[in-house]
Amino acid sequence: MRPFQPEDFDAAYRLDQACYPPGIAYSRYALREFLGEPGARAWVAEEERELLGFIIVRRVRTDRGHVVTLDIREDRRRRGLGRRLLETAETWLAEQGVKRVYLETAVNNQAAVAFWQQAGYKTLGALPRYYLDRDDAYRMEKRLP
Ligand SMILES: CC(C)(COP(=O)(O)OP(=O)(O)OC[C@H]1O[C@@H](n2cnc3c(N)ncnc32)[C@H](O)[C@@H]1OP(=O)(O)O)[C@@H](O)C(=O)NCCC(=O)NCCS
Numbered sequence: 001m002r003p004f005q006p007e008d009f010d011a012a013y014r015l016d017q018a019c020y021p022p023g024i025a026y027s028r029y030a031l032r033e034f035l036g037e038p039g040a041r042a043w044v045a046e047e048e049r050e051l052l053g054f055i056i057v058r059r060v061r062t063d064r065g066h067v068v069t070l071d072i073r074e075d076r077r078r079r080g081l082g083r084r085l086l087e088t089a090e091t092w093l094a095e096q097g098v099k100r101v102y103l104e105t106a107v108n109n110q111a112a113v114a115f116w117q118q119a120g121y122k123t124l125g126a127l128p129r130y131y132l133d134r135d136d137a138y139r140m141e142k143r144l145p
Contacts, residue, residue, distance in 0.1 A: 001088055004035070004042035004054060011051040012044070012071075019071040023132050024106075026069070034058070034068045043088050045072070045081045052076045055085040057093060057101070065093040065144075067103035077111070086119055094144045102141040106131060116140050 004012070009031070017025045026034070034040055039059035045052045053072035060066050067089070072082050093101060104127060105112045121140040130137035 001043060001045055001084055004044050004056075008044050008051060008054065009035075012042075012054050015051060015054065015071050015073060016069065018074070024135075040068070041089065041092055043085055045076075045085055053081045053085055055089050057089040059093065059096050059098055063097055063099040065090075065096075065098040065101040067101060082115055083119065090142075090144060098144060100141055100143050102139060104130060104137040104139055107136040107138055113138065 013026075013028055013031055016031065019025065034056055035042060037058050040056060041058070042054060042056040044054040051073070053070070053076065055070045056068040058066050058068060067086075070082055070085060072085075090101065101121075102124075103116065103121065105116060107113075107126065119142070121142045124139045124141050127137040127139055129135070
């Protein structure tokens with residue numbers, strides 16, 4: 001677990017493409033934009049210099065945080081990496097004064113919905129046709145301790 005470095009970009013982009021359907025995965029441009037935002041921070045999980053996962057979060061207002069994405073390599077899921085990356089990011093957000101963290105996740109992404117629920121995120125409501133003007137999303141939120 002370590003902070004994201006510019007050299008991680010290509011591997012992170014490839015992992016994001018592998019994690020989401022075409023059109024939903026971020027373009028290189030979008031990924032760079034998120035990483036470059038002044039309030040954004042990212043961390044990676046790696047083993048022997050191979051990227052296993054990463055998370056990007058951002059502080060959107062003084063007391064609100066947003067999870068931009070959390071991606072874990074398919075063959076390394078259910079080993080606690082997502083949980084550890086999220087804890088690292090939430091700790092940083094709390095240190096910045098963030099009280100509530102929100103995110104969007106596809107309604108049909110059962111693994112992600114289960115993951116966010118176990119991490120304490122509650123569904124606030126649905127965002128109809130959020131992805132590609134077609135697939136619905138949930139807006140989920142957690143109040144940080
Ligand atoms: C969602 C995702 C990030 C979870 O990462 P992960 O490293 O596998 O998650 P963890 O191992 O930390 O899981 C923590 C807990 O979340 C829950 N969980 C995670 N994946 C789950 C699944 N497929 N089904 C049910 N519960 C799940 C479990 O409670 C799990 O604890 P347990 O393994 O002790 O039962 C991963 O599946 C992923 O990268 N998916 C593709 C990208 C994506 O959808 N990201 C979320 C975008 S909103």
